Amino acid sequence: MLDPRPVGYVLGLLTIVMGVAMLFPMALDLADGNRNWQAFAVSAAVAIALGGSVALASANFDLRQMSVREAFLLTTATWVVLPMVGAIPLMLGEPDVSITDAYFEAVSGMTTTGATVFPGLDALPRGVNLWRGILQWLGGLGIVIVALLFLPVMRVGGMQFFRSEGFDTLGKVLPRTIDISRGLIQAYVVLTLACAATYGALGMNWYEATVHALTTLSTGGFSTTDRSFAAFSGLAEYAAVIFMILASVPFIRFIQFANGNRLALLHDVQVRAFLRWMAYAILVLTLWQVFALDYPLEPAFRESAFNLVTLWTGTGYASVDVTAWGSFAFAILFVAGLIGGCTASTGCSVKIFRYLVLKEALISQLRLLVSPRTVTTPRLDGRQIDRDVIDSVMTFTVLFFLTLGVVAVALSLTGMATQTAITAAWTSVANIGPAFGPEVGPTGAMDAFPTSAKWIMIFAMLIGRLELLAVFVLFTAAFWRG
Amino acid sequence: MLDPRPVGYVLGLLTIVMGVAMLFPMALDLADGNRNWQAFAVSAAVAIALGGSVALASANFDLRQMSVREAFLLTTATWVVLPMVGAIPLMLGEPDVSITDAYFEAVSGMTTTGATVFPGLDALPRGVNLWRGILQWLGGLGIVIVALLFLPVMRVGGMQFFRSEGFDTLGKVLPRTIDISRGLIQAYVVLTLACAATYGALGMNWYEATVHALTTLSTGGFSTTDRSFAAFSGLAEYAAVIFMILASVPFIRFIQFANGNRLALLHDVQVRAFLRWMAYAILVLTLWQVFALDYPLEPAFRESAFNLVTLWTGTGYASVDVTAWGSFAFAILFVAGLIGGCTASTGCSVKIFRYLVLKEALISQLRLLVSPRTVTTPRLDGRQIDRDVIDSVMTFTVLFFLTLGVVAVALSLTGMATQTAITAAWTSVANIGPAFGPEVGPTGAMDAFPTSAKWIMIFAMLIGRLELLAVFVLFTAAFWRG
Ligand SMILES: [K+]
Ligand SMILES: [K+]
Numbered sequence: 017m018l019d020p021r022p023v024g025y026v027l028g029l030l031t032i033v034m035g036v037a038m039l040f041p042m043a044l045d046l047a048d049g050n051r052n053w054q055a056f057a058v059s060a061a062v063a064i065a066l067g068g069s070v071a072l073a074s075a076n077f078d079l080r081q082m083s084v085r086e087a088f089l090l091t092t093a094t095w096v097v098l099p100m101v102g103a104i105p106l107m108l109g110e111p112d113v114s115i116t117d118a119y120f121e122a123v124s125g126m127t128t129t130g131a132t133v134f135p136g137l138d139a140l141p142r143g144v145n146l147w148r149g150i151l152q153w154l155g156g157l158g159i160v161i162v163a164l165l166f167l168p169v170m171r172v173g174g175m176q177f178f179r180s181e182g183f184d185t186l187g188k189v190l191p192r193t194i195d196i197s198r199g200l201i202q203a204y205v206v207l208t209l210a211c212a213a214t215y216g217a218l219g220m221n222w223y224e225a226t227v228h229a230l231t232t233l234s235t236g237g238f239s240t241t242d243r244s245f246a247a248f249s250g251l252a253e254y255a256a257v258i259f260m261i262l263a264s265v266p267f268i269r270f271i272q273f274a275n276g277n278r279l280a281l282l283h284d285v286q287v288r289a290f291l292r293w294m295a296y297a298i299l300v301l302t303l304w305q306v307f308a309l310d311y312p313l314e315p316a317f318r319e320s321a322f323n324l325v326t327l328w329t330g331t332g333y334a335s336v337d338v339t340a341w342g343s344f345a346f347a348i349l350f351v352a353g354l355i356g357g358c359t360a361s362t363g364c365s366v367k368i369f370r371y372l373v374l375k376e377a378l379i380s381q382l383r384l385l386v387s388p389r390t391v392t393t394p395r396l397d398g399r400q401i402d403r404d405v406i407d408s409v410m411t412f413t414v415l416f417f418l419t420l421g422v423v424a425v426a427l428s429l430t431g432m433a434t435q436t437a438i439t440a441a442w443t444s445v446a447n448i449g450p451a452f453g454p455e456v457g458p459t460g461a462m463d464a465f466p467t468s469a470k471w472i473m474i475f476a477m478l479i480g481r482l483e484l485l486a487v488f489v490l491f492t493a494a495f496w497r498g
Numbered sequence: 499m500l501d502p503r504p505v506g507y508v509l510g511l512l513t514i515v516m517g518v519a520m521l522f523p524m525a526l527d528l529a530d531g532n533r534n535w536q537a538f539a540v541s542a543a544v545a546i547a548l549g550g551s552v553a554l555a556s557a558n559f560d561l562r563q564m565s566v567r568e569a570f571l572l573t574t575a576t577w578v579v580l581p582m583v584g585a586i587p588l589m590l591g592e593p594d595v596s597i598t599d600a601y602f603e604a605v606s607g608m609t610t611t612g613a614t615v616f617p618g619l620d621a622l623p624r625g626v627n628l629w630r631g632i633l634q635w636l637g638g639l640g641i642v643i644v645a646l647l648f649l650p651v652m653r654v655g656g657m658q659f660f661r662s663e664g665f666d667t668l669g670k671v672l673p674r675t676i677d678i679s680r681g682l683i684q685a686y687v688v689l690t691l692a693c694a695a696t697y698g699a700l701g702m703n704w705y706e707a708t709v710h711a712l713t714t715l716s717t718g719g720f721s722t723t724d725r726s727f728a729a730f731s732g733l734a735e736y737a738a739v740i741f742m743i744l745a746s747v748p749f750i751r752f753i754q755f756a757n758g759n760r761l762a763l764l765h766d767v768q769v770r771a772f773l774r775w776m777a778y779a780i781l782v783l784t785l786w787q788v789f790a791l792d793y794p795l796e797p798a799f800r801e802s803a804f805n806l807v808t809l810w811t812g813t814g815y816a817s818v819d820v821t822a823w824g825s826f827a828f829a830i831l832f833v834a835g836l837i838g839g840c841t842a843s844t845g846c847s848v849k850i851f852r853y854l855v856l857k858e859a860l861i862s863q864l865r866l867l868v869s870p871r872t873v874t875t876p877r878l879d880g881r882q883i884d885r886d887v888i889d890s891v892m893t894f895t896v897l898f899f900l901t902l903g904v905v906a907v908a909l910s911l912t913g914m915a916t917q918t919a920i921t922a923a924w925t926s927v928a929n930i931g932p933a934f935g936p937e938v939g940p941t942g943a944m945d946a947f948p949t950s951a952k953w954i955m956i957f958a959m960l961i962g963r964l965e966l967l968a969v970f971v972l973f974t975a976a977f978w979r980g
Contacts, residue, residue, distance in 0.1 A: 085868065343910035343919055351903060374896055381893040385967060386567065386977045403885070410892040411863045414856055417899055421833060428825035434917075437825055485867060495868045 018496070021074040022082045023090045027097055028071025034101045035063030037150050041105070041143035044223075052141040055109020063101050085495065087166050092487050094158065095478055099123045102151050110141050117463065120470045125151030127481035128159065128362060130237030130332040130449035131440075133470065135461040138241050142223055145240045149230035156234025156362035157204055159481065160267050161197055163360040167483060174373060174409035175359065175483075177401065196271070203270035208233045211259040218252040232259045235362045237332030237449040242459035245322065245335040253322040253335060264290070264329040264357025285397040286358040286368045293355070293368075297324055297348060304345055328352035330364040332449015334460055339452055350439075353448045364447035364480060366416055372396055373409040415484050420445045423476045430469040440469070444476035500978070503556040504564045505572045509579055510553025516583045517545030519632050523587070526705075527625030534623040537591020545583050567977060569648050574969050576640065577960055581605040584633050592623050599945065602952045607633030609963035610641065610844060612719030612814040612931035613922075613955065617943040620723050624705055627722045631712035638716025638844035639686055641963065642749050643679055645842040649965060656855060656891035657841065657965075659883065678753070685752035690715045693741040700734045714741045717844045719814030719931040724941035727804065727817040735804040735817060746772070746811040746839025767879040768840040768850045775837070775850075779806055779830060786827055810834035812846040814931015816942055821934055832921075835930045846929035846962060848898055854878055855891040897966050902927045905958045912951040922951070926958035 042056035082090075099122035106118040113121075117133045124131045125148055137145060167175035212229035216222055224240050228248075231238045241247050245256065265287050272280035281287055301320035305311040319336050326333045327349050338349055355371060357363020376394035383392050394401045424441035428434060436453025440462070443451045450460055457464055465473075479487045489495055524538035564572075581604035588600040595603075599615045606613045607630055619627060649657035694711035698704055706722050710730075713720045723729050727738065747769050754762035763769055783802035787793040801818050808815045809831050820831055837853065839845020858876035865874050876883045906923035910916060918935025922944070925933045932942055939946055947955075961969045971977050 088867075343914060343916040344907070346916060347907040347910045347919070351907060354903075377889075378893055378897065381889060382967070382971055382974050385570075385971045386974060407859075407863065407888075410896065411860055414892065414895055415860065421836075425826070425829040425833060428829045432825060434825040434828060437829070485864070489864055489867045492864050492868060 018085060018089065019083075022086050023093055024070050024074030026090055027093055028067045028069070028074060030094060030098055031063050031067025031101050032071065033067075034098060034154070035060045035067060037154065038063065038105060038147070040150060041147040044146050045141050045143035048142055050141040050143065052109040052143055055105045056143060056147070058108055059101075059105040062104060066101075088486055088489055088495070091162055091166060091482055092478075092490055095123075095126060095155075095482060098154075099126045099151075102126060102147075105147060106144070110144055111136075116467050116470050120474055121148065122151055123474045123477050125236065125238065126155035126158070127447050127477040128152050128155050128234045128236040128330070128364065129444065129447040129477045129481070130231065131443055131451065131473065131477075132238065132461050133463040133465070135457050135459045135463055136242065137239065137459075142240075145227055145238070146223070148238045149227035149236075149240075152234040152236025152238055153208070153230040155481075156236060156263070157201065160200055160204070160360060160362055162482075164196060164200065164268060167486070174370060174405045174412060176408065177369070177373075177396075177399075177405045196268075199271040199274070200267055203267055203274065204233060207259065207262055207270070211255070214255045214259070215248075215252060218248075218250075218255055220248060220252065224248075228256075229259075232256055232331065233263045233362065235260060235263045235329045235331040235357065235364070237326070237330075239333065242461075244460070245326075245333040249335065250318075253318055256331075256333065257321050257325045260325050260329045260331045261291075261294075263331075264361045264363040266358050266360045268360060284358070286372065289372055290358055290368045294325065294328060297328075297352060301341075301345055301348055305341065308344075309341065324349060324352055327448060327450075328355060329357050330446060330448045332443070334450055350442065353442055353446050356446065366413060366446075370409045370413055373401055373406060374413060376401060377406050377410065412483070412485065415488070416445070419476070419479065419484060423472060426472050427469050430466045430472070432465070432469060440465070440473060441476065444473040445480040447477060447480050500567060500571065501565075504568050505575055506552050506556030508572055509575055510549045510551070510556060512576060512580055513545050513549025513583050514553065515549075516580060516636070517542045517549060519636065520545065520587060520629065522632060523625035523629040526628050527623050530624055532623040532625065534591040534625055537587045538625060538629070540590055541583075541587040544586060548583075570968055570971055570977070573644055573648060573964055574960075574972055577605075577608060577637075577964060580636075581608045581633075584608060584629075587629060588626070592626055593618075598949050598952050602956055603630065604633060605956050605959050607718065607720065608637035608640070609929050609959040610634050610637050610716045610718040610812070610846065611926065611929040611959045611963070612713065613925055613933065613959075614720065614943050615945040615947070615952065617939050617941045617945055618724065619721065619941075624722075627709055627720070628705070630720045631709035631718075634716040634718030634720055635690070635712040637963075638718060638745070639683065642682055642686070642842060642844055644964075646678060646682065646750060649968070656852060656887045656894060658890065659851070659855075659878075659881075659887045678750075681753040681756070682749055685749055685756065686715060689741065689744055689752070693737070696737045696741070697730075697734060700730075700732075700737055702730060702734065706730075710738075711741075714738055714813065715745045715844065717742060717745045717811045717813040717839070717846070719808070719812075721815065724943075726942070727808075727815040731817065732800075735800055738813075738815065739803050739807045742807050742811045742813045743773075743776075745813075746843045746845040748840050748842045749844075750842060766840070768854065771854055772840055772850045776807065776810060779810075779834060783823075783827055783830060787823065790826075791823065806831060806834055809930060809932075810837060811839050812928060812930045814925070816932055832924065835924055835928050838928060848895060848928075852891045852895055855883055855888060856895060858883060859888050859892070894965070894967065897970070898927070901958070901961065901966060905954060908954050909951050912948045912954070914947070914951060922947070922955060923958065926955040927962040929959060929962050 038056045038060035042053045042060060045053035099119060102122035102125065103118035106113060106121060111134055120133050208229050211232050212225045215225035215228055220228065227240045245253060265281060266284060269280040269284055298321050301324055302317045305316035305320060306313055322335055323338050339346055354365055356365025356367045359367050359369045373396060376396055380392045380394045420441050423445055424438045427440050428437035432455055433453050436451060436455045439453060440451040443449055451462060455464055456462060520538045520542035524535045524542060527535035581601060584604035584607065585600035588595060588603060593616055602615050690711050693714050694707045697707035697710055702710065709722045727735060747763060748766060751762045751766055780803050783806055784799045787798035787802060788795055804817055805820050821828055836847055838847025838849045841849050841851045855878060858878055862874045862876045902923050905927055906920045909919035909922050914937055915935050918933060918937045921935060922933040925931055933944060937946055938944060
């Protein structure tokens with residue numbers, strides 16, 4: 017029997033957190049003399065009252081008894097329900113949009129996708145943009161915690177490879193959850209503050225610096241302006257590149273770094289592959305722009321690095337019209353988005369780890385074809401990759417591309433152009449941010465998409481963010497029976 | 499040590515076969531009073547002399563000693579070398595094209611891809627179009643034999659699942675090769691004759707009927723006219739649907755049928771899935787055309803069935819401009835091309851069998867997530883699917899889509915538009931036929947593609963046709979060392 021109480025209890029507490037977080041945009045709008053502060057005040061009251069009563073009603077149980085199935089349910093429920101709470105102020109106050117648009121924006125925020133249905137960001141109350149940034153920041157933090165604590169136990173997508181670094185069962189998770197979570201939150205806060213300070217030093221005002229720091233560290237990509245990073249060309253782009261990369265490495269390494277292991281980051285096999293592949297891609301893109309498009313070297317290098325990193329890490333800021341770089345450059349950027357960052361970061365998509373496992377598995381398969389009698393065990397980082405992990409990784413990857421295809425077909429069924437359907441599927445399933453095509457507005461906003469397309473994207477963003485299997489498992493009969 | 503003699507011997511014999519086959523187009527052009535017969539006469543002489551001397555020089559060995567590694571080498575060498583022979587008359591006589599175009603056309607023929615670089619097919623000597631048909635027919639026959647006899651032993655892409663139906667080692671293959679091959683050739687010839695007779699009865703002249711029968715049964719898709727099947731609208735399209743489907747089912751079933759097992763075809767789990775999925779897709783496409791595009795029912799059903807089946811089976815005939823059906827219909831057709839026919843047919847792409855294995859593997863992975871302690875073994879057609887088969891199938895599928903992506907990126911690097919690059923990659927790797935985009939000519943011909951793009955496509959058609967791994971394995975150091 018599934019016990020609804022742990023799910024209700026945690027959801028209730030998180031709803032309270034959402035309500036408390038609304039006090040920041042409320043304060044900003046109040047200070048700005050913008051009466052939109054009332055929307056946040058009412059929403060905060062609703063969230064805290066609602067969350068409080070659900071938490072109290074569900075509190076009568078032992079959290080350490082949570083089963084793996086309840087963890088699955090909780091994970092999906094969190095990302096389905098909290099955006100409902102996050103959408104309330106967007107409906108009560110400005111931009112005063114439909115349920116679909118408000119929920120789309122909140123899901124896009126909390127899944128750190130960053131696709132927006134709000135054109136005219138510059139004209140919104142500053143509190144609204146701060147709230148959008150906070151949604152992404154909270155969503156990013158949430159996913160790091162889930163990836164580090166839950167997914168390895170849930171054995172989703174090969175994450176059980178990291179079990180030995182963490183925990184074996186949920187029973188052992190909880191005692192250390194608070195420890196690890198505290199370390200994670202510290203690292204996340206410190207990096208966000210450093211990012212905001214850097215952005216501030218490079219010319220953003222404190223509001224722009226704060227919101228962009230929130231959406232950089234969460235690889236979310238929401239901006240305070242329709243121009244996105246085109247408004248902050250130059251050094252700020254280099255700074256963003258560095259912080260987007262930091263947001264895409266395993267957060268556990270920062271804790272190890274803080275604990276004195278200064279080389280933890282550089283010894284990580286994922287981080288090394290991530291940086292190496294990215295360096296090659298930036299080199300190729302820069303050469304392409306310099307030699308094929310005759311761009312000068314510095315902007316070519318800067319825009320290559322910025323746009324590649326922002327799409328690769330799934331942050332999704334824009335600084336130039338990348339489609340003007342031609343189909344080759346676009347193909348590189350498209351593929352980069354399908355790689356993604358490292359596991360247990362705020363990054364999305366398939367992720368470096370899985371490609372490393374696939375590479376080792378492919379090599380050992382080829383070896384097997386040549387000499388069927390030689391048994392070779394694929395290894396990663398000196399450790400043997402279990403059968404189980406390879407199976408999960410392969411299943412995940414196949415399912416990822418299958419989902420991408422199904423979502424693209426579903427989107428094209430709503431009447432969208434092929435290019436829009438494909439890039440919108442890509443941006444949703446891999447939680448990237450921008451889409452390209454005739455239906456996308458001049459500011460990159462997707463408000464003109466059909467309502468059905470928005471709901472397909474909402475579903476796709478959720479399953480993409482929750483590593484597909486964590487959601488799909490809820491659709492099996494065995495889950496509810498077992 | 500790799501022994502080059504078995505490879506040389508078989509290649510020599512096959513070159514002689516090619517030379518003998520050139521006598522047909524020679525005779526046709528001679529009867530037409532077209533002096534292009536001389537190109538075929540000279541080419542035939544060259545092929546027979548060359549093949550004869552290589553075969554004689556390599557004959558001094560025991561064919562039963564052929565190792566698996568030599569089988570790999572032979573398979574790739576066959577599809578690389580024979581198109582060189584097949585290209586000779588296209589350079590010596592009409593259409594008198596460059597080495598690139600002649601080899602492209604011959605590879606596109608023998609891999610049964612059917613992409614053409616010849617605009618103006620109607621103006622070519624009839625012998626040239628007959629030769630193009632023969633190239634596809636021979637290529638289709640070759641692949642059925644390789645798929646049935648070699649791939650299971652080579653353990654490529656999960657084909658070892660079919661080993662128990664066939665043979666365990668190459669040593670056991672050869673004694674039965676002649677038996678099985680004879681049965682295959684009989685079935686292939688009978689079906690081709692039946693197809694030609696049907697086409698003839700439905701309005702084609704005997705030359706059109708013959709060439710189209712050769713390219714239908716091989717799921718090749720070359721036509722005698724730039725209009726392709728638009729020139730034969732109506733009942734001939736229904737006939738083509740039936741014969742394209744017959745060309746995409748496991749050929750071993752026809753042998754069993756001839757041996758008295760009348761239900762062999764209908765009991766095949768691949769065939770059942772193939773027909774079921776295809777029926778759904780035709781239904782959806784027809785409904786889309788009737789309700790969304792307001793087309794009348796009969797042509798909507800006929801054009802849906804014809805265009806879906808021609809792309810799904812990888813035949814690649816054209817009858818209407820399918821891009822005019824909108825992005826949803828186009829997405830369905832694009833996906834259909836990535837499914838493909840059944841194993842051990844002339845069909846290409848990923849194939850039904852692999853999707854069935856993937857489906858079972860996914861289901862058992864999901865079950866495992868829910869109840870980690872329950873061990874479930876995926877089964878297909880009542881038989882257990884071995885670990886080994888699942889690994890191979892997953893590796894193949896991942897590699898297939900990876901190759902598709904890499905080829906699309908490489909093609910876009912030559913400066914092609916994204917749409918052209920993607921559809922040309924799709925048509926090459928899955929051996930389908932048509933591509934769509936600004937660089938494709940009005941007749942569907944790809945003569946205007948950059949030379950570099952043509953060579954990328956040649957490489958892609960070859961590895962796609964030879965199930966990727968059979969070629970990739972040649973690029974491993976272990977293969978040459980072992
Ligand atoms: K994003
Ligand atoms: K074809």
